[in-house]
Amino acid sequence: MATEEFAPAKINLALHVTGRRADGYHLLDSLVVFAGVGDSVRVAFDAEPGLTIDGPMGNGLAASDDNLVLRAARFLGEENSAITLTKRLPVASGIGGGSADAAATLRAICRLRGGTLPDPATTAVLGADVPACLIGKPLRMRGIGEVLDAVPALPPAHLVLVNPGVSVSTPDVFRALERRDNPGLPPMPALKTAADLAGYLSTCRNDLEPAARKLIPSIGAVLAALEARPGCLLARMSGSGATCFGLFAEGLTATAAAAAIEQAHPGWWVAAAPILS
Ligand SMILES: C[C@@](CO)(OP(=O)(O)O)[C@H](O)COP(=O)(O)OP(=O)(O)OC[C@H]1O[C@@H](n2ccc(N)nc2=O)[C@H](O)[C@@H]1O
Numbered sequence: 001m002a003t004e005e006f007a008p009a010k011i012n013l014a015l016h017v018t019g020r021r022a023d024g025y026h027l028l029d030s031l032v033v034f035a036g037v038g039d040s041v042r043v044a045f046d047a048e049p050g051l052t053i054d055g056p057m058g059n060g061l062a063a064s065d066d067n068l069v070l071r072a073a074r075f076l077g078e079e080n081s082a083i084t085l086t087k088r089l090p091v092a093s094g095i096g097g098g099s100a101d102a103a104a105t106l107r108a109i110c111r112l113r114g115g116t117l118p119d120p121a122t123t124a125v126l127g128a129d130v131p132a133c134l135i136g137k138p139l140r141m142r143g144i145g146e147v148l149d150a151v152p153a154l155p156p157a158h159l160v161l162v163n164p165g166v167s168v169s170t171p172d173v174f175r176a177l178e179r180r181d182n183p184g185l186p187p188m189p190a191l192k193t194a195a196d197l198a199g200y201l202s203t204c205r206n207d208l209e210p211a212a213r214k215l216i217p218s219i220g221a222v223l224a225a226l227e228a229r230p231g232c233l234l235a236r237m238s239g240s241g242a243t244c245f246g247l248f249a250e251g252l253t254a255t256a257a258a259a260a261i262e263q264a265h266p267g268w269w270v271a272a273a274p275i276l277s
């Protein structure tokens with residue numbers, strides 16, 4: 001008995017920091033989508049228990065007890081699962097790879113058991129991004145990540161994701177914020193085209209970007225490389241960085257932009273993928 005689940009990259013198309021709780025966690029207002037690039041998690045109940053990590057980004061990620069896939073298995077009381085994680089997303093990069101892996105593990109275990117998924121809000125103990133990753137569809141994320149609302153259908157659009165090869169500590173970025181009382185997302189009008197989506201996003205922000213850019217100056221070069229590509233409608237940082245996305249209307253244009261950036265910057269991680277609906 002085994003099953004495999006896709007763990008798509010989480011992208012914060014907009015991320016406003018609107019306050020701070022007494023426990024230090026930040027209140028967010030974020031438009032979150034998922035991209036057609038990600039890790040894979042394979043779970044088996046009838047094999048030697050443990051975690052095996054492979055894939056191009058597997059180096060440097062320990063298969064230790066605190067790995068989010070093992071924490072997710074323990075959350076469901078299935079610590080004796082055999083799990084293989086194929087890591088394609090860069091670690092600590094603002095696209096929620098660990099949270100996506102945890103959510104994929106929860107989905108895989110529930111599928112194997114033939115049971116229902118846990119209430120997403122209860123999974124926030126695994127990480128603030130895990131509830132959103134468990135739903136895996138475009139949504140508005142508030143609270144510290146546990147308040148999730150559906151958003152009107154987004155138009156078809158493509159992303160080019162670029163990471164300069166530098167990992168970022170999420171707590172360090174939150175600590176470096178100069179303001180924590182910013183306004184929330186503006187109301188979202190009907191968005192029919194990718195250009196409409198870019199127009200709306202241009203009225204939004206990623207409030208973590210200035211702090212992240214101070215810590216990782218190469219984020220500026222990543223944004224400039226995306227903005228310089230033909231067809232790039234808008235470029236922004238995702239999450240606490242350092243991964244940035246460029247928004248494109250056409251898949252072929254996005255693929256061409258990704259190829260050009262990869263050629264010019266061999267040390268960067270680059271991927272082109274559609275926004276999942
Ligand atoms: C910033 C975001 C935006 O989606 O994305 P990433 O950059 O991680 O992808 C998330 O809120 C990150 O979620 P996640 O990575 O699951 O965070 P957690 O493990 O729960 O928290 C890591 C640390 O970040 C800080 N933190 C996290 C979430 C939040 N709303 N406020 C915070 O202040 C806290 O210092 C916490 O100890």
Ligand SMILES: Nc1ncnc2c1ncn2[C@@H]1O[C@H](COP(=O)(O)OP(=O)(O)O)[C@@H](O)[C@H]1O
Pocket residue numbers: 061066067068069085090091092093094095096097098099101102129170239240241
């Ligand atoms: N399966 C996993 N994949 C990635 N990171 C993990 C995993 N399990 C634990 N971690 C830890 O979680 C931290 C955040 O990783 P990640 O989710 O990739 O960050 P981000 O949300 O910023 O993209 C890292 O410091 C990493 O060591």
